[in-house]
Amino acid sequence: MxxxxxxxxxxxxxxxxxxxxxxxxxxxxxxxxxxxxxxxxxxxxxxxxxxxxxxxxxxxxxxxxxxxxxxxxxxxxxxxxxxxxxxxxxxxxxxLDALAYAARRDGTVEGPFVAATDARRKEVYWARYDDAGERVEGPGVDRAAELALGAVRVAVGAGAALYPECFAEVRGPEHxxxxxxxxxxxxxxxGGRELLPAEPLYLRRPDAQVPAGYKAVTPSGPRP
Missing domain, CATH: 3.30.420.40 (ATPase, nucleotide binding domain)
Known part of the structure; x- marks a missing residue:
């Protein structure tokens, strides 16, 4: 390979x-x-x-x-x-799986943790991982303060670093x-395990929107 x-x-x-x-x-x-x-x-x-x-x-x-x-x-x-x-x-x-894999590879985390990247709008893209580094929840997009993570308070990633008050511990890597x-x-x-299709994981609608109620304009010209 x-x-x-x-x-x-x-x-x-x-x-x-x-x-x-x-x-x-x-x-x-x-x-x-x-x-x-x-x-x-x-x-x-x-x-x-x-x-x-x-x-x-x-x-x-x-x-x-x-x-x-x-x-x-x-x-x-x-x-x-x-x-x-x-x-x-x-x-x-x-x-987020790649970020979590990097954290486990580097020995940054042990036990369950959260990986979070910056989603802007005061939100984070996040996923929760178990002791073995397997994703058990997510991915999702939410405000960091509104995440219901139970006893899991350790987080990695730039998203977590932006909101350290929401996690007991924030560790690297950022990206x-x-x-x-x-x-x-x-x-x-x-290991014979399937990966995802090469399709984007968009968790919310794009910022650019077609305006509602716009008027169509028909080009005018001399009549025959």
Whole structure:
């Protein structure tokens, strides 16, 4: 397996290349306004650093959010276009699962916890994980203060860091990285477990709306 993984659902534009032995190369840049500019060069740089070409890829894994519309579509459209051009499968991974996997990988958390990213509008995208790091609730979008988490008060991610008063402990990492996303996807595929379709996890309606009650304008011109 030679799996290319990337995610643009958060301010981190992150790319990694993974084979059966582990991560070969990775790149992460944090810039919430430049996903479209940074992703393609990041893919090129990672392949070059690993000494591989796109024609050697066997799989693509892409973060499918939840996240804002603009960021999500950059990653997912790129993944689908590459998969179609190369004739290889494209797998979706919940971005919060990648964040949780990174926290467990790094030893940041033990026991149940919450992963949360910034959803803006004073809300967070969140999911709850058990002792083994398996998602048991979510993903959802809510105000941090309104989350009904019971005894689970430990949280990771930039969303939790924005509202530390809502959690007993806030730990890193802030953003998911593609190395964790690749590791998560590779372990699931190796175990015969299905991943998500490469479709965006939009948990709320987009900010842009067609105005209600607008009047259609018919072009006028000289009558024959």
């Amino acid at each position: 030679l799996l290319l993984a990337f995610d643009t659902a958060t301010p981190a534009v992150t790319v990694a290349l993974h084979d059966d032995s582990g991560v070969l190369a990775g790149s992460t840049r944090v810039d919430a306004r430049r996903q479209g500019e940074l992703l393609a060069p990041g893919i090129v740089d990672v392949l070059r650093a690993a000494g591989r070409t796109r024609f050697e890829l066997t799989d693509i894994a892409v973060g499918v959010g939840p996240g804002p519309y603009t960021g999500l579509r950059v990653g997912i459209v790129t993944a689908l276009a590459m998969g179609d051009a190369l004739g290889i499968p494209v797998h979706g991974v919940c971005t 998911p990285d593609a190395a964790a996303l690749a590791g998560f996807a590779a372990s699931r595929l190796a």
